[in-house]
Amino acid sequence: MTEPNDGAGRRDRDHYSYDLYADAKMARTFEERRFGGPIGQLIAGEQARVLANMIGRIHERTILDVGTGTGRAALMLARGGARVTAIDASEQMLEVARRRAAEQMVKVHFLRGDAHALDFKDRSFDVVVCLRVLMHAPDWRRCLSEMCRVADRLVIFDYPSAGSAALAQSLTRRMFNAVGGRTEAYRVFREATIGTAISDLQFRTRSVHRQFVMPIQLHKMIGSRRFTTRSEHLLDRLGLLRLLGSPVTVCAERVRSAEPLRSTEPSRSAQP
Numbered sequence: 670m671t672e673p674n675d676g677a678g679r680r681d682r683d684h685y686s687y688d689l690y691a692d693a694k695m696a697r698t699f700e701e702r703r704f705g706g707p708i709g710q711l712i713a714g715e716q717a718r719v720l721a722n723m724i725g726r727i728h729e730r731t732i733l734d735v736g737t738g739t740g741r742a743a744l745m746l747a748r749g750g751a752r753v754t755a756i757d758a759s760e761q762m763l764e765v766a767r768r769r770a771a772e773q774m775v776k777v778h779f780l781r782g783d784a785h786a787l788d789f790k791d792r793s794f795d796v797v798v799c800l801r802v803l804m805h806a807p808d809w810r811r812c813l814s815e816m817c818r819v820a821d822r823l824v825i826f827d828y829p830s831a832g833s834a835a836l837a838q839s840l841t842r843r844m845f846n847a848v849g850g851r852t853e854a855y856r857v858f859r860e861a862t863i864g865t866a867i868s869d870l871q872f873r874t875r876s877v878h879r880q881f882v883m884p885i886q887l888h889k890m891i892g893s894r895r896f897t898t899r900s901e902h903l904l905d906r907l908g909l910l911r912l913l914g915s916p917v918t919v920c921a922e923r924v925r926s927a928e929p930l931r932s933t934e935p936s937r938s939a940q941p
Contacts, residue, residue, distance in 0.1 A: 686838045695759040700739050707894040712885070717745050718801070723825050723920035724796055727751045733794040735784050735816055736802035740766030740777065746798070747775045754794070756782030766852025783814040792821040799826040800918075804855040810866060817870040817921075824872060824921045831857040832883040833915030863919065872921040 704713040720742060721727065728750035734743040737755035739762055747753045747770075755777050757763050763779050770777050782788060784799070785808055797820040803809040804827075816824050829835035836857050843854040864874065876899040881888065881897075888897045904910055 690802060691759045691761055693761045696739065696759065696765045699762070699765070700741070700890050704741065705807045706889065707892060708885070708897060711894055711897060712880075713741065715880060716742065719918055720745070720798065721749070722824065723876060723878075723918070724823065730795045731793070731795045732798060733787075733789070733816075734817060735782075735787070735797060735799040735812070737766060737779070738762050738801070740769055740779070742772060742800055743777045743779075744770060744775050747777045748773075754778045754780065756780045756784070756787070758783060786814065787815045789819045791818055793819045795821055796823045796825065798875075799824070800917075801827065803828050804857070807854065809856070813866055814870055817867070817872055817923075820923065821897075823875070825918065827916045827918040828863065829855065829859040830879075830913070830915040830917050831859045833882075833913050834855075835915050838884065839887070858917075858918070861919075865879055867921045871924045873924050874919060875922045876920045878918040879910050880916055880918075882909045882913045885896075 701709075703709060724730065724732075724746075727746060730746075730751045732743075732746050732751045732753050734740075734753060734755040737757045738742045738759075740755060743753050743755035753776075755766065756779075757766070758781065760781055763781060766777070767779050770779070772811070774850070784802055784806060797816045799812070799816055803812060806812045813824075813826070816826070829839065839855055839857045843856075845854070847854075866872065881901055883900065891897070901910070
């Protein structure tokens with residue numbers, strides 16, 4: 670997904686975020702593992718809806734998808750009429766993405782690239798999208814800085830919340846990874862940390878979407894779309910989604926010097 674390329678980065682080339690995804694079997698099965706079954710389909714539909722709402726008009730927008738993986742978001746945006754460039758460090762993932770684009774007769778410019786050092790000029794794209802990357806990247810601040818540099822208007826990214834059930838899973842995986850286990854030992858983030866980071870980059874939070882209160886893995890184990898939508902709707906009405914919801918998708922916009930900083934965060938649950 671991400672591959673640092675400077676001196677410090679070369680020391681991280683064995684980081685799981687590069688090694689794990691540079692695997693043909695991982696690439697072939699990624700889409701089904703992530704978006705298969707009733708809950709995976711729900712997640713995919715929600716992701717598409719959230720991106721469309723956050724971007725607004727998609728037609729003719731220039732959009733960069735950072736860490737595109739097998740290309741789901743890039744293909745959806747291209748079908749909406751956007752001019753999409755999509756990068757990933759894994760050539761194996763890109764092979765699957767290119768094949769899917771050809772099968773769907775959708776035009777996306779897929780490139781092997783480095784989220785830590787985007788090979789584009791400043792403000793090259795109207796919108797930059799980056800899903801499930803910061804949680805895995807060796808240097809997430811550098812990746813976020815690069816995304817903000819090449820975005821003219823909006824940066825949309827997501828992260829698992831440190832105030833959610835993801836914290837326990839993250840700690841468990843990181844301990845397993847520390848003793849030599851092969852797993853996605855992702856990090857979680859505090860809302861304040863993210864807010865400070867985007868403010869330092871002269872962006873501000875425009876909108877936020879929180880997906881689930883209960884762990885995604887629990888929903889997948891139960892495997893009932895009805896249970897997921899009804900239970901999450903109830904938890905949202907109880908005010909728990911705003912407090913515990915994860916993953917969190919953020920739409921940040923570039924600050925114009927004359928505009929005051931402000932933040933809005935609508936609380937929205939998964940839809941049937």
